[in-house]
Structure formats: C-alpha cells, structure tokens
Amino acid sequence: MNLASLHIRLKHYDRLQADQMTPAISFNGGINENEANLCTLVIALSPGVRLYINEIAFDLRQGSCILVLPVQSYNLESSKGEVELARFTFEAFEVEGMSMNPVAHPPLLCGYPYHLLFSRVKQVLGNEAERRNQFSSSLSASEMAMMQGRLQLILGMMALLDEQASYLQNEEKIKMIQHTVHYMEQHYDEDLTVEQLANMVGMVRWQFSQQFKALTGQKPTDYLVHLRIKHAKTLLCNSTEPLRKISRQIGFKDEYYFSRCFRKLTGNTPREYANIHLHNQQRTVIDSLGRKVHVPKNAKRIVTDGKYTLGELLVLGISPIGAAISMKENVIYHNKLRNIHNIGHWADPDKIAQLQPEFVLLSYYHPAHDLQVLDAIAPTVVLDNKFRLFERLRYIAKLFERSKEAEKWITTYEDKVRLVRRQLADDYTTGETATVYLKLGTKFYIMGQNGFAASLYESLGFRPSAQVKHLIEQGQAWIEIQQYQLNHYAGDRNFILASRSELQTVAQCPQIAAIAKLTPGKIHFMDAIWNYDDPITRGRLLEVLPYIFRRKMM
Structure with a gap:
C-alpha cells in the first residue's frame, strides 16, 4: 500500500x-x-x-x-x-x-x-x-x-x-560503510584495525578502504586519527589528567605518537593547545530549583552524580573527572569510564572536594544533597528530574555551549528511529501495549517510562499496558512487585530484563511461563544492561533491536 x-x-x-x-x-x-x-x-x-x-x-x-x-x-x-x-x-x-x-x-x-x-x-x-x-x-x-x-x-x-x-537504506554499500563510520565514532577509544572494520561489512581490506575513502574523503586510518584528535581537544580543555591518560582514553597506546599526531594536525602540542584555550570567564544560569548559579565558561574539572547526566556529557564530548559510577560494569559504555573517579552512590561532598572541581552537575535534587556545602566546593547546578532524554541533552548542552552537538545527535537518532521502525514494520504493530519487567536477584520490578521502557514508548510507538500507564500517570519510574503480580501488568508484548547470569533461569519462573502462555510468541528476554535511558545506550539499542525482535521468543 x-x-x-x-x-x-x-x-x-x-x-x-x-x-x-x-x-x-x-x-x-x-x-x-x-x-x-x-x-x-x-x-x-x-x-x-x-x-x-x-x-x-x-x-x-x-x-x-x-x-x-x-x-x-x-x-x-x-x-x-x-x-x-x-x-x-x-x-x-x-x-x-x-x-x-x-x-x-x-x-x-x-x-x-x-x-x-x-x-x-x-x-x-x-x-x-x-x-x-x-x-x-x-x-x-x-x-x-x-x-x-x-x-x-x-x-x-x-x-x-x-x-x-x-x-x-536501499543503498547497501553506503549503508554498510556508514555503519563502520558510526562504529568508529562510538568506539574510537578502542583498539580498531582496518581489517576488523572490513570484516564487519564482509569486504576485503583494499575494497573497504576504497569504498570508505569514496564516502568520507579519507582513508580509514586517517579518519580514525582525526576522530581521536577531535576528542582529545575536548579532553584537553576539560581535564588536567596527564597526557598518558588522555592518550589512552582516546585510543592511542603511545603518548609520544599521540603528541606527534596532535601537533601535525593542529600545529600545537597538546599542552600548548590546552593553555591557549583556558578561560576563566563566568556566566549565569538558572537551574531547576530556580537558583541563579554563576558557572565558569569552558570548565575543565566537572563532577556529576551521573544518574541522568553521565551518558549525556560523554555523548557531547565532555568527560567529567568524577561521577557516581558504581554501576560502571553494568552499562554498555563502561570502557569510557576508566579515567573517571567514582564518588559513590550519592554526591558525597568529601569525595567531590578531593577532586577540586570547577563545576558540579546534579541530575536531580535529593534531600541527602547538601547544596550549601556543594556550592561552597564549586558552583552546583540541579537538573529537572522530569526532563526526558531530548530535554536533558539540550539543557546540558546549553550549559556547556554544545547545542550544535546535541541537535546533531537528536537528528541522527530520529533518522535511526525512522529506519529501525521501517525494518521492524512486519515484526510488531504500532499501538501494541508493552510491559518491561526487571529481575534483580529474587526481586521483580515494573518499569514506568524509564530505562528500556522509554525507548519502547517514546521511539517505537508501543503503549504501556493499562496498569503501567497508571504508574506513569502517578509519576513513578518503577515499582517493586511480588511474583504473583507479574501477570497483572502484562501487555500485548512483554520484555523481561535480567542480568546475563540470570537470563537462563528466569524463563523457568512459573509466573513468567504464565505470561508466555497468555501472549505466545511475544515475550522477549534481554540483558539488563539495556535498562538505561542515556543517549549512548538509546543510540546503540537501535542497532540491536532488529535482532531482539527476530530471535527466538517464548
């Protein structure tokens, strides 16, 4: 039609x-x-x-x-x-x-x-x-x-x-090369080789290099170096880490080779570049609590609690010196966190003070946060915890004058959503209800409009089941439920999230089996690593959704 x-x-x-x-x-x-x-x-x-x-x-x-x-x-x-x-x-x-x-x-x-x-x-x-x-x-x-x-x-x-x-989508070769370009942009800090990228799209090295240069104007190795140097510029203006750490953070194994490449492309050594771009000017912003906060322009030493800010900062090219990264092994971008100091579960003033930050960014206000103490350490801005992904990203981008980067990411994400929904047109119907269950140890939770559920409801066109819709209307991000209540929240399609070690056994739960009988062929088991709502996770999730929907289900 x-x-x-x-x-x-x-x-x-x-x-x-x-x-x-x-x-x-x-x-x-x-x-x-x-x-x-x-x-x-x-x-x-x-x-x-x-x-x-x-x-x-x-x-x-x-x-x-x-x-x-x-x-x-x-x-x-x-x-x-x-x-x-x-x-x-x-x-x-x-x-x-x-x-x-x-x-x-x-x-x-x-x-x-x-x-x-x-x-x-x-x-x-x-x-x-x-x-x-x-x-x-x-x-x-x-x-x-x-x-x-x-x-x-x-x-x-x-x-x-x-x-x-x-x-x-029909231009298959272009699409495959674009996939490798995107992969390089997301994994530039890893040990990438031309052979590895060529294998990803089923080409021999010479053919891949030829097609890549036709699309980008550069050889894959040159493109990767330029990409790494671009991110190095951001880190040098936002971090005082030693060059050896910065070079490893962007994918260079050798500090001296990094310095040679940097000088060749910019005309300055890394430290010369950092000194040129240091500024101490201030500007005034108003946070979600209505407070006027004077923040330094081009702040280099940033600390954040990380719950709704860390992925956003990273995707904008900003690497904080400290964050609440106790969950670092449970996120897909854990390789990007190795040079970020852990400040615990909350914004601990003692741990933050040790890092000597210039700027503190909180993703939401909690009574445990002593804002007066934090403000004494560094200017502290609190985000609105009701912000959805695009609102958060735009707000944070405006704080750090990265609005162009935010709009570019949003446009790219929306284009990907359109393509993925076309790819999945035969796999589900727009308007189906969906429920997201999360299993942590012996406990079960129902997700509202949060984590993986945000992608389902905001991007894929699913509707929450009546009971989940009620949770969202009540402003609840998630609730814990008993096993006998699992069936009560079921939708037309159900997603069960659990740790990798639990995925093999969670299907044996009698209540899960009952849901599978209620909605045959429409229950999916997924790694809980996808239950985050940051832009890095949301973006990579679009790449794996076709495989999630088409692999064998109960």
Whole structure:
C-alpha cells in the first residue's frame, strides 16, 4: 500500500490555541466511537507545543506533524507563551477498481513526529485560512475541498521523508560503510584495525578502504586519527589528567605518537593547545530549583552524580573527572569510564572536594544533597528530574555551549528511529501495549517510562499496558512487585530484563511461563544492561533491536 493509491476524505478541520496559563487540554480525537477508522493529523504552527500521546510527551517544533490513531488519546500544553496547532481529522480508503476499502491509517509512522520545514507547511496551509474553534460543520463544501487538498499535500511531504530514508537504506554499500563510520565514532577509544572494520561489512581490506575513502574523503586510518584528535581537544580543555591518560582514553597506546599526531594536525602540542584555550570567564544560569548559579565558561574539572547526566556529557564530548559510577560494569559504555573517579552512590561532598572541581552537575535534587556545602566546593547546578532524554541533552548542552552537538545527535537518532521502525514494520504493530519487567536477584520490578521502557514508548510507538500507564500517570519510574503480580501488568508484548547470569533461569519462573502462555510468541528476554535511558545506550539499542525482535521468543 502506498499513499498514491489512497483516497483521503477530510471530516474535520480546526485550529487550537493554548498558553502557559491554560490547563492541559485533553482530546480523544473529537470523534464518534463508531468511527474507528478516523485518524487525526496534528501540526504545530508555533514553537513551545508540548503534546502528550497516551501520556508520552513530545516537544514539537514549528512544522512538526504527528499522526494520531483513534485508539490514542492526546493532551495539549504550552511550554512557553501562546501556542497554536492545526488539526485535521480524516478517513483513508484504498482504491481497488470501483471499490474503496477503509484502511486504519496512511502508510506513515503513527505517534512519532515528522519535522517538516515550517516555511513549506505555512505555504501549503496558506495565510488566508481562518482560525477556527469549530469542527467542519462550519466549513462550506468548497472550503472542505480546499482543506482536503492541503491535507493530502502535507501527508505527501511526510511520505517524502520516509522515501528519503528508504533510499538511504536501499543503498547497501553506503549503508554498510556508514555503519563502520558510526562504529568508529562510538568506539574510537578502542583498539580498531582496518581489517576488523572490513570484516564487519564482509569486504576485503583494499575494497573497504576504497569504498570508505569514496564516502568520507579519507582513508580509514586517517579518519580514525582525526576522530581521536577531535576528542582529545575536548579532553584537553576539560581535564588536567596527564597526557598518558588522555592518550589512552582516546585510543592511542603511545603518548609520544599521540603528541606527534596532535601537533601535525593542529600545529600545537597538546599542552600548548590546552593553555591557549583556558578561560576563566563566568556566566549565569538558572537551574531547576530556580537558583541563579554563576558557572565558569569552558570548565575543565566537572563532577556529576551521573544518574541522568553521565551518558549525556560523554555523548557531547565532555568527560567529567568524577561521577557516581558504581554501576560502571553494568552499562554498555563502561570502557569510557576508566579515567573517571567514582564518588559513590550519592554526591558525597568529601569525595567531590578531593577532586577540586570547577563545576558540579546534579541530575536531580535529593534531600541527602547538601547544596550549601556543594556550592561552597564549586558552583552546583540541579537538573529537572522530569526532563526526558531530548530535554536533558539540550539543557546540558546549553550549559556547556554544545547545542550544535546535541541537535546533531537528536537528528541522527530520529533518522535511526525512522529506519529501525521501517525494518521492524512486519515484526510488531504500532499501538501494541508493552510491559518491561526487571529481575534483580529474587526481586521483580515494573518499569514506568524509564530505562528500556522509554525507548519502547517514546521511539517505537508501543503503549504501556493499562496498569503501567497508571504508574506513569502517578509519576513513578518503577515499582517493586511480588511474583504473583507479574501477570497483572502484562501487555500485548512483554520484555523481561535480567542480568546475563540470570537470563537462563528466569524463563523457568512459573509466573513468567504464565505470561508466555497468555501472549505466545511475544515475550522477549534481554540483558539488563539495556535498562538505561542515556543517549549512548538509546543510540546503540537501535542497532540491536532488529535482532531482539527476530530471535527466538517464548
């Protein structure tokens, strides 16, 4: 099925407004319960639009479009000032000869934003369109025809984004080389060889090097050196570690070879570069507690509690000198933590003071945090613990003037989500409910919108089961449950996370077996290492999701 073979029939069109003083506006689509095949297209006409679909938040840009299914409820809020949306409610039919068969929705991703250029959207909608707060009963037949044509143009623009993604996917050689480029960007600090990269894509060395240079303009070895030196620049401006440690941290075994490469590419020795870029200027930021904090520009010695900040800092190219990394063996990026000092489970002032930081970043406020003591050690900023991944990353990036890096990562991540959802189109249905169970020793937990569950609900289009949805609405990230309660939270599809050593035995739990009987073929067992919500884990998770969904299940 493609968009060209569909007939679109517009049922309603209106515009909605809200501001920060307006309570959250809740919608069930404004449709009759008998009209189960109606879809709603929501378009953000201004910045600051926050849309909740089944309690999952999306911060929309001007021009962002989201297709909402009849089974999905949605709420509208304003995150800043007055905001406006356009809303189309319509039916879709597949035309076969003289007959029209209703379809659930056009062949587009549901519940996930398409970021169109606002200038194009504005051009299509037209300046003459009146703002209306009524449904289509107030539109004349000619107005309905005009708006239906505009709706089809917007849907076509959304489909074009998918076609562009599919084109990249069909270019197999380019895709394979891009995979190795991405792998190098994520693993530049490891002992990589050209033979290893060539084997990853099934090519001989000379063929891989030729294809790699055609795509990037550089040989694989030169690209890797440039990549390492780029990260070295960041570390030199944010760390006072000895050069031998910095060289190992970016993948060089030899400190002197690192120095030669650095000078060749930059014209300065590593220490000369660091001295040139040292600044002591300050700027003022306001943290989530409303406190004005004076922080140094280009701070080098950063300490963080790490729960919702460590992966974000690392993906922005910032390596803190200290973090709460007691979980270092349980995260996929543990190799990046070897030069970071452990400050324990909490922000321990004594351990932090020993590191002589210039900046302390806390991912949330806890009564155990003595902010007055921490502020005396170094300027301390507290994040909002309600921030979702993109909000966190953008906030932290703004703190350290890395907004371009954050937006690049977000754009790349959204492109990957689109590709992965296309790859998995035959493996699951958008709108399925899903539940994430976590087993730690003898205890079982249900995850809310946190950890691995965040990827399911925010990126893959799953909905939480009714009971899990209730947890999310109550603001609970997770709860502990008894084994006899496991079946109570089950969704259409269920993910069981446990440590690697427990994965072999967890399936033998009678209650897990009962869930497997309830949802045959739709229960997955996964390493608990994926139960984190940082950008590094979320990004790498997209690479393994196709294997998770297609391997043998109970």
